[in-house]
Each structure stands twice: as structure tokens, then as C-alpha cells.
Amino acid sequence: MKKKQISISAVFRILLVGSLLFLIVFSLITQRVANTALIRQAHNASQSVLSVYVREMDAQAMDIERYLYQTLSSNSDLERMRRGSDELGVITAKQNLAGLFQQFLTLYPVASGVALIEPGGDSTQQMSSSYQTNYSDVLAINDYVQEIILLNSYPKSSWFAAQLAGPGNLLMRVIPFGDFFCCVWITMESINQSLSDYDIGEGSTTLLCSGDGSVLNRTGFENPVDFEKTSQGQFVQINQQMSMGNFRISALLPQESITKDLHSIRIVLFVLILLLLLVFPISFLLVKRSVYKPITQLIGAMEQAARGDLKSRAEEAGWAEFQTVNRYFNHMMGEIRGAKIEAYEIKLREQRVKRHFLQSQIKSHFYLNCINIIYMLAQNKDTQSIELLCLNLARYFRYLSANSDGLVPLWNEIAQVENYMEIQKFRYPGKIDCQIAVDGEEDDCQVPALMLLTFVENAVRYGQRDGAVTQIEIQVKTEGENCCIYIRDNGSGFPGELLRALNEASDDIALEGLDGVGIKNVKSRLSLLYQGRANITFANDQGAVVCIRLPKEKEDDQ
Known part of the structure; x- marks a missing residue:
């Protein structure tokens, strides 16, 4: 499917619309981010100020409690009032405590009042002193505190809120001292006044x-x-x-x-959008005239070259940069025209030489094996076997000389494997057997010459076990779009490290213990002939298993 192409003019139109959309989105995001940043900054600043106020209030409340505890815990006037036997002494004690409370309110101006209350006593006998609180409110506070003391319905260790008809809302703290209770209160006017000092x-x-x-x-x-x-x-x-x-x-x-303050940012962004609306059309016309037209002419010349017209030329006009590009393009087309045929022929020669070299490596390897067998038969003076072996070798030479192209029909390759196995039976009488099963439709499958023989040789050499008959099985069948060839033996299989090396994609791994050159050559030939569409895998399954997968139709490698 041909990919849809986009022109420069379309790109500029998209760029214009995209830039406008970008500015609009950027404007909205900028306002949002600025709004969030200002709110966060105001929040953090206000929270810092509020924290200072809260810490100050908590510290003053703690100081008030500490002062009252230290002042009243061992106060002799309070003890004299508790006994009440000396009327003159009680009056003096009350006056002393009144002065003490006035001093307390001077030290802690946030406190609006303080009272010493005896539960169940005559309210006129209660000692109290207040600041910013009239006498009727003091009496109301006195009655309220006596009620919550009798009901035991107040927090023992913290301040609490009280809502009274006269004084209104108060923060209160009640501290027991034996038979007496000291009550401190703070009015909302005092709270608001202290808050006004903090911005x-x-x-x-x-x-x-x-x-x-x-x-x-x-x-x-x-x-x-x-x-x-x-x-x-x-x-x-x-x-x-x-x-x-x-x-x-x-x-x-x-x-x-x-x-x-965000109003000024909105104005700046609006002005930028207006400027963009004016600049882009003018820029578009200039670019279309000075860039788009020369590029279009150059593309036209390239399209002619792509259709095979190596005589196409680009007009050397316009800006100096485009003249340079067009001049080099024209020079390049001349060079391509002169070098195309030569490069193509060199490539074919290189591929042909590489094929012949790889095949020659396989031939040399097989020659040595055959000569070794003849030598062993000659030592045993088995002339009849030598005659049969020479006949098989003659068939092999005829097969090799007739198939130098690199690909042969599968049935022909299998016949050569059977010929090779006949030779091996002379070498290992009664100790080797080969079974071949081929799907009828796969007889004409094309395979690289001598490919099967490399793996059959390895099976013969390394699949033998003491006292056991070496069983070699070749199975050819169809799997999807591939022709699959399995070569199995009943030997000890591939060692673990060697099996991992065989299945590696790299060709640089040393394959110790096997015909490494032959296997590497087979891999190289398959890569050259099938361009990555063929592969070999190695496994163990009651012996060594080699699986060769070949596509049924080979791609044109020219």
C-alpha cells in the first residue's frame, strides 16, 4: 500500500493552524499554571503567617496555665480563704488575690478575665477580676462555671469553647485547686484583635x-x-x-x-496571537515562492530518475543553495549512469565467487573422509568393498560435477546421502542404519548441494555409542510454507554449552567437537541463497536433532 505523501504547502498550512491552536492551548495552560502558582504562593504565605499566630496562641495558653499553677498551688491567701475562720484574714486574702489577678491580666493581655470560684458558695463571696468584661458578664461566667463544675462536664486538661447569652462565645480554661477552681476566659473581641496584627x-x-x-x-x-x-x-x-x-x-x-494580576498576561497572549495571524500568511507566500517551487522542480527530476530515466536533469536556478544542490544532483546522476552496470556485474561476480568458495570447502572436507575410508579398506585387503566404494565415489563425483550451481532437487540430494551411507556401512558393518521418510510432494524441493551430507556425517561420527547400533533418521515434511528436514540420531546428543553455541545467531562461535567448518558453511550458504528466510535449529531428544527449514520458493537473489 502506497504511503500518502504530504506537500510543503500542506505542512505550512498545518503549521499555521497548529501554531494558532498551540498558542490558544498555551494561553489557557499558562493562565491555569499561573493561577495555580499564585494560589499556591498565597496559600503557602498565608499558612506560614497563620502557623506563627497559632504557635503564639498555643504558647500563651501554656504560659497562662503554667503561671496560674505556679502562683496558686502554694498560695497562702488561697489557704487562708479555704479555712475561712478569720474574717479579716479572708478579706485581706481576697484583696491580695485580686491584685494578683490584675497583675496576671497585665502580663497576659490576650486573657479577657480570670475568676476564683468556690462551688456552691455565695456568688458575692467569689473572688473575680476581669478585663474587657463587665460585672454582669462576670456573674454569668461565674454561674456557668459553677454549673459545669457541679456536673463535671468540662475538659480537665485543655481549653474549651463556651457559648453564653451575655458575654457571647468564649475560650475557657478551668483549673482545680482543692476546693476552689480558677477560671480563665478569652473573648472573641480579644481573639479578633490579636488576629488583626497578622497579615x-x-x-x-x-x-x-x-x-x-x-x-x-x-x-x-x-x-x-x-x-x-x-x-x-x-x-x-x-x-x-x-x-x-x-x-x-x-x-x-x-x-x-x-x-x-493575570489580566496583563491575557493581554500579552492575545497580542501574540494577532501578530501570528499577520506574520504567517506573509511567510507562507515567501516560502512558497523561494523554497517550494525549486524543491518541486528538483522532486520532478528525482521522479524521472526513479522511473529509470538516468538522463534527467534539474534546472540550476534560484537561490545559491538550490543551485548547488541541483548541480550536485546532476553530477550524481551522471556518475550513477556510468557506474550502475559495472557495480551490478561486480556484485554478481562476488556472489558467484563466494558460492564456489563455500562449496569447495565442503568438497575438500568430504574428500578427506572418503580417502580415509578407502585407506582402511585397503589395509584389510577387501578388494570387493573397495570396488563398491569406488563405484559410490564415482557416482558422488558425477553428482558433484553436475551440480555446481548450488541448488539441487531434494530427491537427488537424498540419493547422494544413501550413496554416502552405503560407503559408511563398509566402514561400520552391522553398526549403522539409516531410515529416510519423505512426503511425496516434497521430492522436488530445491536444497543446497551437499547440505544434508554435512549433518549426516556428524551423526555418523558423533552419534555412535559403544555396543549400540547407530540409528539415523531423515524425515522431510511440510510445515506451513516451509519444507522441514529433520535429521535425528540415537547418540548422546549435543553437550549443553555446544547446543547453546550452535543455536547462536553469530557465525563467529567456535564449534568444538563437531564439523564446525561444514556447519558454518551450510549456514552461510543458506543466508546467501535465502536472505534470512531459511534457518537451522539444534536440539536434544533421545539423541541429537537437527531441523532445517527452507522456504518452498526461493527469492530471486540477483
């Missing part, structure tokens, strides 16, 4: 939320607040958990204020 982000809203998601320091939010719904498409949400209690600080940054 979370332009237009941001900072929320103090309890564990169930209820907003404590702001109004106008649904309780519990659905942060996913609130921040989706409108805000960037930053959360920071507080360790002083089950609270978290959540900041909502409006995306509009974060991405407002």
Missing part, C-alpha cells in the same frame, strides 16, 4: 472554629460551616489546628484578589 492576605477572613465546625469569632456564617461549599470557586482555604484545645484557625482568601 493573612488581602480581603481574607479568619475564622476560629470549634471541633464541630461552628464559627466562634464571626457572625453571618452557617453553623457548622460547610467549608467545601464556602470555599469552592470563591476562596482558598487554609486550616491550622490549635494544640491548646479542640479548635482550629481557618483563613478564607478570595481568589479574585489573588489572581487579579
Whole structure:
């Protein structure tokens, strides 16, 4: 199937449309990436600021608890109030504790108030001191704390949120000291005032939320607040958990204020697209005139050469570069015309010489084996066997001289193998047997001359075992589009390392223990004659097995 070709003009049109699409996609991706980068940068910056605030609040809460523990654990005024026997002493103790609490609120301005509460006692006798909290709110806080103390329904080791009608939402910490309880609270006004000192982000809203998601320091939010719904498409949400209690600080940054600087990027990208729309048509016309036309003329000359017209020439005109290309093309065509026939003939001669050389190697190898057999028979003075052997050799020489082309019919090759086996039976009387089975339709299959004989020789030489008859089996059958020839013996088979070497694709492996030259020559001839479509595999199956696969029709190797 002929592959569809694309012209330069089509490439430029595709390039124009592709560039526009690229700029549009690039613009969208750039805006998206820039938007994401700005949001990530704002998120990280705000989270850093929020982390500082949370660490500061957690540290102050820990300092408050540590201060109260150290101050009230061994306070003599508290012990005097606990005994209550000396009325004047109790009044003095209350005054001392009031001054102590005022000092505490001065040291920790984030705390809005502190009170010392005796459960079940008269509220007018409770010592309390507050900052930014009126007296009625103090009484409400006092009543609330007495209630949760009696019900034992407050966290023993952390701050908690309290919602009261008068004071509103508070963060509270209740610390027991024997019969008395010290209560510290922080109002939402104090929380918001401390948050205002930290720049979370332009237009941001900072929320103090309890564990169930209820907003404590702001109004106008649904309780519990659905942060996913609130921040989706409108805000960037930053959360920071507080360790002083089950609270978290959540900041909502409006995306509009974060991405407002992207407007200038959109303008720049729009201008680039307009410039591209103006530049590309002009560039297309220039390229078509100065590049496309000369290339088209050169392609026309190449097409003539491809059709066999070696006299085709390209016009040496246009830019200097195209003149140079066309001049070298014309020179190359002249060289090709003069060298084509000579190169073709040299190639044929090389292939012919290589075939004859490979076949001569096989002939020499076989000559030595035959002479050795004649020598052994002469030593035994077996003239009748020598006569029969000489007759077989004469048939062999006649076969060899009549088949120098390299390919012979399979039946003819098998007849030569039978002739060779007759010779071997003289050498190993009663110790060798050969069975040949050929599918009738494979008789005319063409095979390289003396190919089978190389592997039969190896089977005779290396397939023998002491005291056993050497059985050699040759089977020819069809497998798909291939003619397959199997040569088996009942010997000990190929050693492991040798078997791996035989099946290697490389021809440089030394095949020790076998007729390595003959096998390499067969492989080389098959590669030359069939161009990689034939192969030989070696295996062990109760002896050595050689499988030769040949295509039924050989490709033209000219």
C-alpha cells in the first residue's frame, strides 16, 4: 500500500493552524499554571503567617496555665480563704488575690478575665477580676462555671469553647485547686484583635472554629460551616489546628484578589496571537515562492530518475543553495549512469565467487573422509568393498560435477546421502542404519548441494555409542510454507554449552567437537541463497536433532 505523501504547502498550512491552536492551548495552560502558582504562593504565605499566630496562641495558653499553677498551688491567701475562720484574714486574702489577678491580666493581655470560684458558695463571696468584661458578664461566667463544675462536664486538661447569652462565645480554661477552681476566659473581641496584627492576605477572613465546625469569632456564617461549599470557586482555604484545645484557625482568601494580576498576561497572549495571524500568511507566500517551487522542480527530476530515466536533469536556478544542490544532483546522476552496470556485474561476480568458495570447502572436507575410508579398506585387503566404494565415489563425483550451481532437487540430494551411507556401512558393518521418510510432494524441493551430507556425517561420527547400533533418521515434511528436514540420531546428543553455541545467531562461535567448518558453511550458504528466510535449529531428544527449514520458493537473489 502506497504511503500518502504530504506537500510543503500542506505542512505550512498545518503549521499555521497548529501554531494558532498551540498558542490558544498555551494561553489557557499558562493562565491555569499561573493561577495555580499564585494560589499556591498565597496559600503557602498565608499558612506560614497563620502557623506563627497559632504557635503564639498555643504558647500563651501554656504560659497562662503554667503561671496560674505556679502562683496558686502554694498560695497562702488561697489557704487562708479555704479555712475561712478569720474574717479579716479572708478579706485581706481576697484583696491580695485580686491584685494578683490584675497583675496576671497585665502580663497576659490576650486573657479577657480570670475568676476564683468556690462551688456552691455565695456568688458575692467569689473572688473575680476581669478585663474587657463587665460585672454582669462576670456573674454569668461565674454561674456557668459553677454549673459545669457541679456536673463535671468540662475538659480537665485543655481549653474549651463556651457559648453564653451575655458575654457571647468564649475560650475557657478551668483549673482545680482543692476546693476552689480558677477560671480563665478569652473573648472573641480579644481573639479578633490579636488576629488583626497578622497579615493573612488581602480581603481574607479568619475564622476560629470549634471541633464541630461552628464559627466562634464571626457572625453571618452557617453553623457548622460547610467549608467545601464556602470555599469552592470563591476562596482558598487554609486550616491550622490549635494544640491548646479542640479548635482550629481557618483563613478564607478570595481568589479574585489573588489572581487579579493575570489580566496583563491575557493581554500579552492575545497580542501574540494577532501578530501570528499577520506574520504567517506573509511567510507562507515567501516560502512558497523561494523554497517550494525549486524543491518541486528538483522532486520532478528525482521522479524521472526513479522511473529509470538516468538522463534527467534539474534546472540550476534560484537561490545559491538550490543551485548547488541541483548541480550536485546532476553530477550524481551522471556518475550513477556510468557506474550502475559495472557495480551490478561486480556484485554478481562476488556472489558467484563466494558460492564456489563455500562449496569447495565442503568438497575438500568430504574428500578427506572418503580417502580415509578407502585407506582402511585397503589395509584389510577387501578388494570387493573397495570396488563398491569406488563405484559410490564415482557416482558422488558425477553428482558433484553436475551440480555446481548450488541448488539441487531434494530427491537427488537424498540419493547422494544413501550413496554416502552405503560407503559408511563398509566402514561400520552391522553398526549403522539409516531410515529416510519423505512426503511425496516434497521430492522436488530445491536444497543446497551437499547440505544434508554435512549433518549426516556428524551423526555418523558423533552419534555412535559403544555396543549400540547407530540409528539415523531423515524425515522431510511440510510445515506451513516451509519444507522441514529433520535429521535425528540415537547418540548422546549435543553437550549443553555446544547446543547453546550452535543455536547462536553469530557465525563467529567456535564449534568444538563437531564439523564446525561444514556447519558454518551450510549456514552461510543458506543466508546467501535465502536472505534470512531459511534457518537451522539444534536440539536434544533421545539423541541429537537437527531441523532445517527452507522456504518452498526461493527469492530471486540477483
